[in-house]
Amino acid sequence: MSQKTEFLKPILSSELITTLNAAIGERMLILAGSCTAFFDGRIKSTLELGERILIIKKDLSILMHGVSGVKPLNWQKPKQGPISFLKEKNELVMHTKRKKTEEELWIRFRSIDFVILWAGSDFSSLEIYGDESDLVKYLVEHPSIIEKDLQILSTEFPTDVGYVDIKALDNKKKLLIIEVKKRKTTPSDAFQLKRYKDYFEKIEKKKVRAMLIAPSFPDKVRKYLENNDLESKEIDWKTIFPTISREKNVKIDDFF
Amino acid sequence: MSQKTEFLKPILSSELITTLNAAIGERMLILAGSCTAFFDGRIKSTLELGERILIIKKDLSILMHGVSGVKPLNWQKPKQGPISFLKEKNELVMHTKRKKTEEELWIRFRSIDFVILWAGSDFSSLEIYGDESDLVKYLVEHPSIIEKDLQILSTEFPTDVGYVDIKALDNKKKLLIIEVKKRKTTPSDAFQLKRYKDYFEKIEKKKVRAMLIAPSFPDKVRKYLENNDLESKEIDWKTIFPTISREKNVKIDDFF
DNA sequence: TATTGTATTTCGCAT
DNA sequence: ATGCGAAGTACAATA
Structure with missing residues (x-):
């Protein structure tokens, strides 16, 4: 259970929901599938059905990447608020709400290709020079x-x-x-x-x-x-x- | 071979190198492991050994993410130049060089936790309002x-x-x-x-x-x-x- | 293709 | 915390 890399069954079961919620903040979560998304905050954005990768890091930063580009389609900075998964209308739904700004992000997966829990760690520093x-x-x-x-x-x-x-x-x-x-x-x-x-x-x-x-x-x-x-x-x-x-x-x- | 999600053996073999190089630009590549990195371009940066996730999208954008934060540790914009993997001193090395600016990024993996090739696609648009x-x-x-x-x-x-x-x-x-x-x-x-x-x-x-x-x-x-x-x-x-x-x-x- | 300006900018640093 | 400027800014619109 606490192996470094865990491949979960990409099937929407209550077990999956439980495992995902338990993993939040404990291990990095990488999930690929077909989803829609909605963000309401400083700006509003909606994202129709498409295949994307969701990453939730141990510091609760959220990244949703599409198939192209460096910038995530949707994201949230670390430690902005609680993140939870739930099952709704046969979809895997991720929801988060920032405590202070009331900003909300919803991601709804209609299908899942793979789910990984990964226990990486990093103690090194990025050295930059030439600015x-x-x-x-x-x-x-x-x-x-x-x-x-x-x-x-x-x-x-x-x-x-x-x-x-x-x-x-x-x-x-x-x-x-x-x-x-x-x-x-x-x-x-x-x-x-x-x-x-x-x-x-x-x-x-x-x-x-x-x-x-x-x-x-x-x-x-x-x-x-x-x-x-x-x-x-x-x-x-x-x-x-x-x-x-x-x-x-x-x-x-x-x-x- | 052309399944939607392919989990490769995380072992540094010449077969892995071949498969990775063949996948570049064809499928999204997600690779986790322990690595160092060096970027030489508009700025210089070095990154000591640590565990990270490397993503290479089909448009040749490169993202290397650490265990925390929204911003990648190293990255490269889409279609800036060829990307190649090679084996060097028992390390899996990714290298890319931008054609015009002569900027280079090296990432050297000392160990690999998992490697995934994923055939995602996305035809939807991000709708934004309120800007x-x-x-x-x-x-x-x-x-x-x-x-x-x-x-x-x-x-x-x-x-x-x-x-x-x-x-x-x-x-x-x-x-x-x-x-x-x-x-x-x-x-x-x-x-x-x-x-x-x-x-x-x-x-x-x-x-x-x-x-x-x-x-x-x-x-x-x-x-x-x-x-x-x-x-x-x-x-x-x-x-x-x-x-x-x-x-x-x-x-x-x-x-x- | 090069320029221009926005951004859920992000990030670091000084106050 | 707020203010301020740089950024490998990224990215889209535009000339």
Whole structure:
């Protein structure tokens, strides 16, 4: 009964219902079959009959996946509320209701292909490096990549219009505001930089420089930057990627 | 061989490798076991040994789920590149490489608990209603919710700085630009509205009104709106939620 | 095909 | 808890 992987008979019996309800929160449940679904919450969604996979993890997170795509068709975050199975009109019904938000999810299986209970565990951590904060950190440690004789003043400097990635002085002691993007820039990025420039020119009562650093600049963005006296610097992060490394998000999955 | 659900022997044999490679893109593959993973792409991530579930869908999307949480530990979007299994150092290794971005994902299974090939299909559509476009639509049909004697001119009106949700004339024939948010507002929402106002005042060469409609306004947002002659209107969408209904995203999963 | 904007965004971090 | 910005965002609509 407490074997690592248990294959249940895919037949809608009261025994199945009992076993499923007992497994919730104890083992991961993987169930495939033909179902409909209804979600009522921040949004409403209905899903007509189709074949899908339902996964209920030990932390009570719910995932219902269709045959394609990375995003689940329906889901619920961990520990939002009790989950129960019941038999209704010859269908296997899963129901959950979030305690706080009153959001509800119903999944009704008309047929079942397989049901698995799996007792997996995981104590390792996902290490990630190479995100935006790593890039800012790297630039601060190697300012000459941006330009010669740059003096870094601060990072994540708070202003009324947001946090400035890098605040620095150039070789003529002129203030340089830098926004760093890991991805291709968008018009919004340029607008944001403009707000920073305006903010500092108002505060300092003199011209300041402002620069967007990113791997790619679409024409529209480049044009806006030029028209607004904003600078751009293209950096292909891959070229410095191998040299940066950092451990973060050292997160251990809870042990149930 | 082409049964709907096939349970493979969870033993690392060359037969398993062959069967898995043959199943890729043909049936959904669900594999549980103890593995490590490495992703190298826009970011780098490493995942130490732990028990996880690997799912490869027929559209070649890859999901690797840990024992908790809704978000996969590693994943790949559909049709990004070929996927292959191989045997290496007595481990079952899954590898994929995106053609364009050169991003790679490696998953190495040290042990396998179960392997399933499943021939599910789904032709139904997820119907969603109550999202932002529904709200805009509802407001356009019931403009008096915004204010009396409002005349709607257009929706999704394109400007140099983005698309305006609603363009209208108030009871004094003054232009009113409206931005609708289903969620709590952020400073960026207010900045965006300001850009719209500036844009239209430049075009029209006279003052225009601009309003943000949303269920909630943090102090910082409210203050920015006040300081910039921008209006706000609080609407709790739940009050009108039950009355709006619409079908969308009528999308059929490809048949493989 | 590339761009744009939403999302039951999710997630981490700072307040 | 709330606020805020980044994300391998994913995904659909659109130009």
